[in-house]
Amino acid sequence: LSATPEIPKEDGRPKWDNKFQYILSCIGFAVGLGNVWRFPYLCQIHGGGAFLIPYFIALLFEGIPLLHLELALGQCLRKGSIRAWNTISPYLGGVGVGSWMVSVLVSLYYNTVLTWVMWYFINSFQEPLPWSVCPLNENRTGFNEECYESTAVNYFWYRKTLNITPDIAESGTLQWWLILCLATCWAIVYLCTIRGIETTGKAIYVTAIFPYLVLTIFLIQGLTLPGATDGLIYLFTPNLNTLKNPRVWLDAATQIFFSLSLAYGGLIAFASYNPTKNDCEKDAVTVAIVNSMTSLYASIPVFSVLGFKATTAYWDCLDRNIISIINEFDLPEESIMRQNYTSWISFLNSSYPEKIAGLKLKSCNLQEFLDQSVSGTGLAFIVFTQAIILMPGSQAWAILFFIMLFSLGLSSMFGNIEGVFTPLLELQIIPKSAPKELLSGIICLISFLIALCFTLGSGSYWIDIFDRYAGSVPLLVITFFEVIGVVYIYKIKRFSKDVEWMTGRKLNLYWHITWRFISPLLLLIVFTAFVTLQMQKPPSYTAWNPKYEGFPMKEEKVYPPWVQAICVLLAALPCVCVPLVALFHLVKQKRRNKDPSFVPPEVFSCQGPNS
Amino acid sequence: MLRALLLTLSVTAIAHAELCKPDAQNAFKVRISIKTALGDNAYAWDANEEYLFKAMVAFAMRRYSSKSTTQISNVLLCNVTDRVSFWFVVTDSSKNVTTVPGSEVEAAIRMNRNRINSAFLLSDKTLQFLKITSTLSPPVEPSTPVWLIVFGVVLCLIVAGIVFLIVSGIQKHKKKNEESTERENLEEKVEVTLENGIPCEALDLKAGHVNGVFAADDERFTSL
Numbered sequence: 001l002s003a004t005p006e007i008p009k010e011d012g013r014p015k016w017d018n019k020f021q022y023i024l025s026c027i028g029f030a031v032g033l034g035n036v037w038r039f040p041y042l043c044q045i046h047g048g049g050a051f052l053i054p055y056f057i058a059l060l061f062e063g064i065p066l067l068h069l070e071l072a073l074g075q076c077l078r079k080g081s082i083r084a085w086n087t088i089s090p091y092l093g094g095v096g097v098g099s100w101m102v103s104v105l106v107s108l109y110y111n112t113v114l115t116w117v118m119w120y121f122i123n124s125f126q127e128p129l130p131w132s133v134c135p136l137n138e139n140r141t142g143f144n145e146e147c148y149e150s151t152a153v154n155y156f157w158y159r160k161t162l163n164i165t166p167d168i169a170e171s172g173t174l175q176w177w178l179i180l181c182l183a184t185c186w187a188i189v190y191l192c193t194i195r196g197i198e199t200t201g202k203a204i205y206v207t208a209i210f211p212y213l214v215l216t217i218f219l220i221q222g223l224t225l226p227g228a229t230d231g232l233i234y235l236f237t238p239n240l241n242t243l244k245n246p247r248v249w250l251d252a253a254t255q256i257f258f259s260l261s262l263a264y265g266g267l268i269a270f271a272s273y274n275p276t277k278n279d280c281e282k283d284a285v286t287v288a289i290v291n292s293m294t295s296l297y298a299s300i301p302v303f304s305v306l307g308f309k310a311t312t313a314y315w316d317c318l319d320r321n322i323i324s325i326i327n328e329f330d331l332p333e334e335s336i337m338r339q340n341y342t343s344w345i346s347f348l349n350s351s352y353p354e355k356i357a358g359l360k361l362k363s364c365n366l367q368e369f370l371d372q373s374v375s376g377t378g379l380a381f382i383v384f385t386q387a388i389i390l391m392p393g394s395q396a397w398a399i400l401f402f403i404m405l406f407s408l409g410l411s412s413m414f415g416n417i418e419g420v421f422t423p424l425l426e427l428q429i430i431p432k433s434a435p436k437e438l439l440s441g442i443i444c445l446i447s448f449l450i451a452l453c454f455t456l457g458s459g460s461y462w463i464d465i466f467d468r469y470a471g472s473v474p475l476l477v478i479t480f481f482e483v484i485g486v487v488y489i490y491k492i493k494r495f496s497k498d499v500e501w502m503t504g505r506k507l508n509l510y511w512h513i514t515w516r517f518i519s520p521l522l523l524l525i526v527f528t529a530f531v532t533l534q535m536q537k538p539p540s541y542t543a544w545n546p547k548y549e550g551f552p553m554k555e556e557k558v559y560p561p562w563v564q565a566i567c568v569l570l571a572a573l574p575c576v577c578v579p580l581v582a583l584f585h586l587v588k589q590k591r592r593n594k595d596p597s598f599v600p601p602e603v604f605s606c607q608g609p610n611s
Numbered sequence: 612m613l614r615a616l617l618l619t620l621s622v623t624a625i626a627h628a629e630l631c632k633p634d635a636q637n638a639f640k641v642r643i644s645i646k647t648a649l650g651d652n653a654y655a656w657d658a659n660e661e662y663l664f665k666a667m668v669a670f671a672m673r674r675y676s677s678k679s680t681t682q683i684s685n686v687l688l689c690n691v692t693d694r695v696s697f698w699f700v701v702t703d704s705s706k707n708v709t710t711v712p713g714s715e716v717e718a719a720i721r722m723n724r725n726r727i728n729s730a731f732l733l734s735d736k737t738l739q740f741l742k743i744t745s746t747l748s749p750p751v752e753p754s755t756p757v758w759l760i761v762f763g764v765v766l767c768l769i770v771a772g773i774v775f776l777i778v779s780g781i782q783k784h785k786k787k788n789e790e791s792t793e794r795e796n797l798e799e800k801v802e803v804t805l806e807n808g809i810p811c812e813a814l815d816l817k818a819g820h821v822n823g824v825f826a827a828d829d830e831r832f833t834s835l
Contacts, residue, residue: 119758122758122761122762122765123757123758125757125758125761126757126758180762181762184762184765184766184769187766187769187770187773188769190773191769191772191773191776194773194776194777194780195776195780199776326694327642327694327696330692330693330694330696331693331694332693332694332695333644333645333646333647333694333695334646435780435781435784437776437777437780
């Protein structure tokens with residue numbers, strides 16, 4: 001039987017139920033927690049609307065080409081990352097191994113962040129919300145001291161959730177409530193990924209679409225809050241001067257790169273379940289644009305809520321001052337309002353300066369409150385939760401918000417787990433007769449056991465380390481080798497023919513230029529700049545220490561040497577796989593060359609029968 | 612007669628003025644924020660309200676010491692400002708021109724704080740006795756923490772889902788195994804006919820071998 005290339009081969013590989021599922025999975029993987037809590041922060045600190053310029057330039061020259069490359073690669077080779085790179089060239093097998101390793105490391109800590117989200121979610125069913133009031137101290141004469149000096153929200157996050165230790169070297173104990181939530185999260189991940197894309201394909205309909213619904217609800221609600229317009233104006237007012245700072249361009253490039261979840265191997269795995277005759281070019285452009293639009297769309301409700309919070313804090317500051325003045329001078333209530341506060345203050349200052357000085361009034365400045373920018377977990381668990389307390393119907397808003405965060409993170413977890421699962425399935429770690437459910441169960445169980453160390457008192461410090469070192473530099477290195485490998489080792493002419501065969505039209509000049517020159521160059525520049533910036537000062541972290549004299553400010557500490565060694569290990573391990581595997585193969589090849597009966601493997605092509 | 616009356620009145624007035632003044636011994640400052648508490652339903656603070664206040668303090672003293680000697684006239688108010696804030700002091704009618712010790716007054720007010728607040732439709736924050744701290748009410752703790760209940764529900768749902776998927780997977784696997792063994796048997800027969808059922812090693816290349824399948828159909832062929 002000779003099969004013509006057009007007839008799809010029944011090779012028993014699982015496939016997507018429909019194209020929409022595939023696109024939705026890629027979008028869900030790309031759209032994650034970073035779109036909500038990192039992009040708005042970057043927009044804010046880098047000159048508002050002006051940040052969009054480097055962002056879209058990076059998207060055009062770095063994001064879309066690299067995304068297209070990965071999707072085309074997976075679709076053509078129809079294999080997971082390790083096997084795929086082995087097929088391109090055995091010397092590049094290390095790229096696949098590095099991808100797989102990064103997926104493993106990121107899955108471990110990413111699910112722990114979801115654990116925190118789940119903890120907050122199940123605590124949102126109480127009235128009043130547990131982070132809105134300080135608990136009493138032992139003899140019930142006042143509030144708990146740590147809570148009183150910082151805020152109730154901070155206390156709930158640092159003490160009741162993390163039970164954080166003041167130093168990374170102090171591990172503390174395992175927090176049983178976090179272990180329960182961690183087990184639940186891994187059980188949910190297992191439930192959804194139990195049979196690979198058969199089950200994630202169904203789950204993705206919910207987890208990828210639901211966040212958009214909630215964002216819309218928050219958008220409508222956020223715009224009706226007082227002070228929302230201040231927040232939005234502050235966010236989007238362009239300050240073109242910031243573009244002179246190279247840090248802005250670096251942040252834009254890294255944000256696009258990490259946001260699209262490149263180099264995890266998950267995208268290659270997703271694309272490998274596609275039929276080969278599929279327009280991967282259109283898919284890549286769609287996914288990248290939807291990801292960026294989502295970031296923009298998410299920043300609107302986030303900043304409305306932050307503007308609301310800043311305005312409320314400003315009003316609280318004014319009200320406190322007004323009460324002190326009224327009490328001191330025994331003026332009737334409501335004689336001083338927020339509007340005539342400044343005129344009253346100047347009048348009183350001129351007539352009774354000593355009394356006013358004695359009151360120790362805080363200066364209230366709205367700009368100052370707006371400037372308090374936070375990103376990451378601080379945004380979600382401290383700032384946003386505080387804003388939610390101020391909204392009417394806080395329980396509902398809290399529940400909605402945390403389910404949204406959980407869905408965003410879960411759909412990204414699917415991609416991460418797929419990047420771990422597909423290569424292992426193809427390497428046949430478990431015998432073929434054993435069910436797929438066993439492999440996914442083993443992966444989830446082992447990951448759960450390892451992730452237990454993140455539930456220690458010092459767990460959140462470790463998660464920061466993983467995020468900063470395992471989830472950043474290795475990705476840049478691996479993607480660089482991906483582009484170089486495809487363009488110069490597999491040869492761009494061959495690859496463009498493959499892509500032409502898959503999409504049905506000739507490869508545009510834009511792809512040629514970006515793949516050959518611009519993207520590798522950009523990656524090299526970003527990598528060097530990134531590493532240089534990290535090396536400029538010794539890596540440090542901020543610790544929550546109630547005994548610190550500047551409490552509630554966080555204490556700046558330097559990592560001890562053994563922790564720094566672990567940081568270097570985390571960053572270097574996936575990168576070092578690339579040369580190691582190449583070296584290993586070189587040695588094997590030299591030994592093989594001495595063996596005369598060896599037949600070299602046939603050259604692979606996308607269009608012919610699969611080897 | 613009239614002169615004696617005037618004299619006693621002025622003496623009492625002066626005595627009162629000395630007993631009740633800001634920062635006097637055993638005197639307490641009270642601060643009331645009616646507009647903050649009631650908004651549009653705020654009432655004005657006038658002499659009637661002051662009378663009610665004196666009555667409440669007298670009531671508190673009576674309940675606390677359980678001797679019915681404190682009269683409304685024993686409670687003296689002074690320095691009422693627009694804020695509304697004023698000082699008050701409780702005199703002892705048994706001993707002349709002295710005030711009840713501050714600790715007793717404080718204890719009495721503490722004991723009856725709720726009643727005093729309700730009389731004025733205010734709370735601890737809006738009817739402040741500046742030297743008397745209020746005891747904080749303990750937070751309401753349900754017997755089982757709410758989060759544990761929600762967690763239990765979520766976990767049960769997930770475990771049910773996992774068990775369902777595993778069981779259905781095992782059933783599908785068993786069905787596929789049965790189907791594939793059936794198909795294998797069929798294929799073997801097909802293979803057998805294709806390869807003529809003779810394993811290659813058994814073939815004697817020189818002598819040949821009688822083909823059982825065709826041999827059976829010998830009768831059908833016409834002889835040449």
